[in-house]
Amino acid sequence: xxxxxxxxxxxxxxxxxxxxxxxxxxxxxxxxxxxxxxxxxxxxxxxxxxxxxxxxxxxxxxxxxxxxxxxxxxxxxxxxxxxxxxxxxxxxxxxxxxxxxxxxxxxxxxxxxxxxxxxxxxxxxxxxxxxxxxxxxxxxxxxxxxxxxxxxxxxxxxxxxxxxxxxxxxxxxxxxxxxxxxxxxxxxxxxxxxxxxxxxxxxxxxxxxxxxxxxxxxxxxxxxxxxxxxxxxxxxxxxxxxxxxxxxxxxxxxxxxxxxxxxxxxxxxxxxxxxxxxxxxxxxxxxxxxxxxxxxxxxxxxxxxxxxxxxxxxxxxxxxxxxxxxxxxxxxxxxxxxxxxxxxxxxxxxxx
Amino acid sequence: xxxxxxxxxxxxxxxxxxxxxxxxxxxxxxxxxxxxxxxxxxxxxxxxxxxxxxxxxxxxxxxxxxxxxxxxxxxxxxxxxxxxxxxxxxxxxxxxxxxxxxxxxxxxxxxxxxxxxxxxxxxxxxxxxxxxxxxxxxxxxxxxxxxxxxxxxxxxxxxxxxxxxxxxxxxxxxxxxxxxxxxxxxxxxxxxxxxxxxxxxxxxxxxxxxxxxxxxxxxxxxxxxxxxxxxxxxxxxxxxxxxxxxxxxxxxxxxxxxxxxxxxxxxxxxx
Numbered sequence: 001x002x003x004x005x006x007x008x009x010x011x012x013x014x015x016x017x018x019x020x021x022x023x024x025x026x027x028x029x030x031x032x033x034x035x036x037x038x039x040x041x042x043x044x045x046x047x048x049x050x051x052x053x054x055x056x057x058x059x060x061x062x063x064x065x066x067x068x069x070x071x072x073x074x075x076x077x078x079x080x081x082x083x084x085x086x087x088x089x090x091x092x093x094x095x096x097x098x099x100x101x102x103x104x105x106x107x108x109x110x111x112x113x114x115x116x117x118x119x120x121x122x123x124x125x126x127x128x129x130x131x132x133x134x135x136x137x138x139x140x141x142x143x144x145x146x147x148x149x150x151x152x153x154x155x156x157x158x159x160x161x162x163x164x165x166x167x168x169x170x171x172x173x174x175x176x177x178x179x180x181x182x183x184x185x186x187x188x189x190x191x192x193x194x195x196x197x198x199x200x201x202x203x204x205x206x207x208x209x210x211x212x213x214x215x216x217x218x219x220x221x222x223x224x225x226x227x228x229x230x231x232x233x234x235x236x237x238x239x240x241x242x243x244x245x246x247x248x249x250x251x252x253x254x255x256x257x258x259x260x261x262x263x264x265x266x267x268x269x270x271x272x273x274x275x276x277x278x279x280x281x282x283x284x285x286x287x288x289x290x291x292x293x294x295x296x297x298x299x300x301x302x303x304x305x306x307x308x309x310x311x312x313x314x315x316x317x318x319x320x321x322x323x324x325x326x327x328x329x330x331x332x333x334x335x336x337x338x339x340x341x342x343x344x345x346x347x348x349x350x351x352x
Numbered sequence: 353x354x355x356x357x358x359x360x361x362x363x364x365x366x367x368x369x370x371x372x373x374x375x376x377x378x379x380x381x382x383x384x385x386x387x388x389x390x391x392x393x394x395x396x397x398x399x400x401x402x403x404x405x406x407x408x409x410x411x412x413x414x415x416x417x418x419x420x421x422x423x424x425x426x427x428x429x430x431x432x433x434x435x436x437x438x439x440x441x442x443x444x445x446x447x448x449x450x451x452x453x454x455x456x457x458x459x460x461x462x463x464x465x466x467x468x469x470x471x472x473x474x475x476x477x478x479x480x481x482x483x484x485x486x487x488x489x490x491x492x493x494x495x496x497x498x499x500x501x502x503x504x505x506x507x508x509x510x511x512x513x514x515x516x517x518x519x520x521x522x523x524x525x526x527x528x529x530x531x532x533x534x535x536x537x538x539x540x541x542x543x544x545x546x547x548x549x550x551x552x553x554x555x556x557x558x559x560x561x562x563x564x565x566x567x568x569x570x571x572x573x574x575x576x577x578x579x580x581x582x583x584x585x586x587x588x589x590x591x592x593x594x595x596x597x598x599x600x601x602x603x604x605x606x607x608x609x610x611x612x613x614x615x616x617x618x619x620x621x622x623x
Binding site (some may be wrong): 011012014015059188189191192194195196198199200202203205206209210211212213214215216217218226228270344 | 404406407426427428429430431432436437439441443444445446447448452455456457459460462464465466469471472477478481485488489520524557619
């Protein structure tokens, strides 16, 4: 929806990512605020933002696969993990600077994703889900056994990000690295979706039979989608590795895969910005619930119900409950709710 | 009949297990023609179109397009050769805007893939998009769907969706366009509009049209030649007048003793 009086006079103006002047101002303002964030926020809060960024990139990759192409993957965490190990391994084995390792790890993960995505050219729905589940377990097993690559069960120490002598080994500095990657990856996805191959992916999702008649090679685009999703997962994993400075196998289990799916669904299937919203939601939700639990601890309710130690279990349950409520009441995700809020303010005080 | 036919089907048979959808059908379409396939329900009309567009592979026989054997070509490759089609039951990309739907039709004409597409401003993807957008807007103007270009296709009423589907097929720049019941479920006014679009496509845009249609009035009015299928067999082919006069057609298609219907149709055929 565009405000009255905002007429586009060229096709170029009609194909921008951010359609109105106000939204562009908000974008630059938001970026400026984020750039200033390390000056105002503590390390813990910055750590949360870094996590949101990393998870957001990975969720965006999964959204391209699940939301835009209509495939399913429950092995995304394995690709995320592969990216993390690949980046650490590239730096140790080939002495490539970390700044280069991150995109290279993305490319390596994309290659692995293409291999495991090959069944996607033929399988659909539940069958594909099981095939990606197999990918998850195969890769997890590989992580545990390939000592040379992952350090085995002991894990692997990674080097901090460094470019031109600037070391990003603290939250305050690594935040900028993640911010830059978030901007690159999200702009890339938004661009993809307004050009040929992005439209082809959505066409495959919406009606694959007529997509084929329109000249779209189904097998190619279904596999490509896996490749792109894995690239995003790989880059996010690499950032994760150089943020924690230590990677180990346990982190990349199927629970994380399902968390990624949760982010995509909560954020909004088929929405680029929704992926970031979903990641933010999933990262911040435990914090909010924890704060609630802390407020509860020692209070009247705590004493009356003798909750005591079970408050922490309450937290886990609350997270599950919120996700279920989301699926019931907001199945189209945060992205749609955000559109509705924007529309409300534009139309106020009239509802149509 | 001097020109090489743009499309030729030679002895095409299609069987699904024991069901014979098509039996030994041969016909050709000349460049610049409006060619209609008619026949009762289940006669094999859509099966024939599916053999041409690649959804089905004929059990026997060959399909030639522009002199080239396309019998075993993947459907997605046929778009690049210049075959576009619309579907009997709408097959739009429901969650995309009308504009994006039509831009998907340009797929085989666009060169920028995912890598340069992601870079957009670098490498010329933007320039290409805008150039094609300009051409797509001409199609939008032609079919008079300017007012819905930003609407999500799945939310449009039936008549408009039919038009968007036609727009998407035209965007392919096809030499041959296959229209599967373009006027099904339309009211008289919409049918007249659609007939006008088809004629314009044929005469001004220079496209050869192969059409399946049940509305005999329209078929007889705008087709150059007509083929009649019944139970998967070709029972007649020729000019509308010729076909209407055919004894087999009267019996198989228009009902045996019902002279009134036949006369009605014959009347419609006369200009």
